[in-house]
Amino acid sequence: MMDVKTKLIERARTGVPGLDDVLGGGLTTGHVFLLEGNPGTGKTTIALRFLLEGAAAAEQCLYITLSETEQELRNGAASHGWTVDGNIEVFELAPAESLLDADQQQTLLYSSDLELGETTSSLLREFERVKPGRVVLDSLSEIRLLAQSSLRYRRQILALKHYFSRHGTTVLLLDDRTTEASDKTTHSLVHGVIMLEELTPNYGAERRRLRVSKYRGQTFRGGYHDFVIRKGGVTVFPRLVASEHRTGFVRRQIKSGVPELDALLGGGIEQGSSTLILGPAGTGKSTFALQFLTAACQRGEKAAMFIFDEELGLLFERAKVMGFALEELRDAGLLHIEQLDAAELSPGEFAQRVRDRVDQAQAKTVLIDSLNGYRAAMPEENSLVLHIHELIQYLNRQGANTFLTVAQHGLVGDMKTPVDVTYLADTVILLRYFEASGKVRRAVSIIKKRTGRHEETIREFRINESGLRLGEPLDQFQGILRGVPTFVGGGPLLAKQAAGDGHS
Structure with a gap:
């Protein structure tokens, strides 16, 4: 009796990275599963990987192909660096020659009636010869065409199901949905x-995703999961669920290395929190984030940058002028820098890349620059907020400090934000241009901080060869965030600062 129970919970692993996680461990052995999708979605690649995994575990495997020739199948496997041999048998179920000969075609009986029976008999004979533990049948569209009617098709599939189940075989049926796509x-x-x-x-590479719509008696990861097909096979990126990942860590204040900025933040930011830096183009959002990243590296911690908008060569040169030695930190193994192409990247793959840096490389500071570029990788804006929410929550629970930048539309006055995620971040740093004494200046303020107190003031800042420099609070001006401040104090504070020690 124990053996029966054990058999019921056995899983046949697919070998596809990420897919077994989605399936809760793999495919329940001794059952029939359906893998369906339009041509080109990766069914054959997944099926081959499924059999290769079985062969690696010394299982006998059988690939029955009705739609591709054996040579086409082997060529497809070779394109991924795979060899189909050993414990894997390929059976090309071609139509009988008499059915291709016009002189031999039946006149009183439909040829499909004979061909369906002959096809089934050939299939079962090959099964009895190989006695496989895993079978792939490619594809059901051919059987559906031979069956001619929905009733005969259902009876044929039901008969095959019972036959395979009696032999304890794990079967993967492929369906390209080219005939009767609505037939369930x-x-x-x-x-x-x-x-x-x-x-x-409308622009960029195709995006692929999968969903498990049914799995009897098994808990699986629901929803859509992005996946890619590259040399080496299919890789699935399971949808990130932050509540499943929680790590204990000691919360402490993280310093930026700029005393005035730390004072503005009430001493710094909290370990395991997220910071959103908002402002129009050119205000210095990336510079503020780089200040925290380099400070983390100087403490001996690892950090990761994911750049959507800027070419790395220009970034290195620009950062070097301000005193940020990004290339040196990268070469020392403290800083991971990755330039991403939003047109070629799915949200699931991006989340997996971030997770790999945090889980495997132990990065404790993560910069995503910017969310505008990340948004371009999303099929629709509603999903963007959900993806960002799960990613931020995951990073927070790993004790990582997350920095995100968002470029707002406009230069002064009212700003338009392409996506509002201010409610998701723990801390929000607001950067603004303003005009004073015939010059364009920049100001910074903290408009939100969930953990601890922070200054409610506005400080002017400058970026030069010495890096980021903040001045004293601009408490003698009002209307700075509108872009045109009004002096209400007792002296020209901005002029004094400009003529002072170089701090803004």
Whole structure:
């Protein structure tokens, strides 16, 4: 009796990175599963990986192909660096030659009636010869065409299901949905259904995602999960659920290395919190974030930068002028810098890259610059906020400090934010241009901090070869955030600072 229970919970791992996590460990052995998707979504690649995983575990495997030739199948496997041999048998189920000969075609009986029976018999004979533990049947569209009617098709699939189940075989049925796409007959018969989709945005590479729509008696990770097909096979990026990841750490204040900025922040930011830096283009959002990143590296901690908007060569040169030695920190192994192309990247893959740096490389400071570029990688804005929420919560629970920048539209006065995520961040740093004495100046203020107190003042700042410099609070002016301040104090404070020690 114990053996039976053990058999019921056994899983046949697919070998596809990320997919077994989505499936809760793999495919329940001894059952029939459906893998469906339009042509080009990766069904054959996943099926081959499934059999290779079985062969690696010394299982006998059988690939039955009705739609591709054996050579095409082997060529496809070779393109990923795989060799289909050993414990994997490939059976090319071609139509009988008599059915291709016009002189031999039946006149009183439909040839499909004979061909369906002959196809099934050939399939079962090959199964009995190989006695496999894993089978892939590619594809159901051919059987559906031979069956001619929905009733005959359902009976044929049901018969195959019972036959395979009696032998304890784990079966993956592939369906390209080229015929009767609305027919859900197979869905009701199989143990589980994995659906593959390909989305084509207006610009950029195609996006692929999958969803487990059914899995009897098994908890699985629901929703859509991004995946890619590259040399080496399919890689799935399971949807990030922050509540599943929690790590204990000691909360402490993190310093920026600029005393005036730390004073503005009430002493610094808290370990394991998120900081959003808002402002129009050119105000210095990246510079504020780099100040925290370099300070972390100087403490001997690891940091990671994910850059969407700026070319790395220009970033290195610009940062070097301000005293940030990014290349040296990267070469020392303290700073990971990655330039991303929003047109070629899915949100799921990006989240996985960030997780890898935090989980595997132990990065404690993460910069995403900017959310405007990240938004370009999203199919729709509603999903962006959800993805960012889960990613921020995950990083917070790992004790990492997250910095995000958002470029606002406009230069002075009222600003428009392309996506409002201020409520998600623990701390919000606001940067603004303002005009005074015929010059364009820049000001910084803290408009939100969940943990601890912070200054409610506005400070002017400058960026030069010495890096980031903040001045004293501008308490003798009002209307700075509107862009045109009014002097209400007892002396020209800005002029004094400009003529002073170089601090703004």
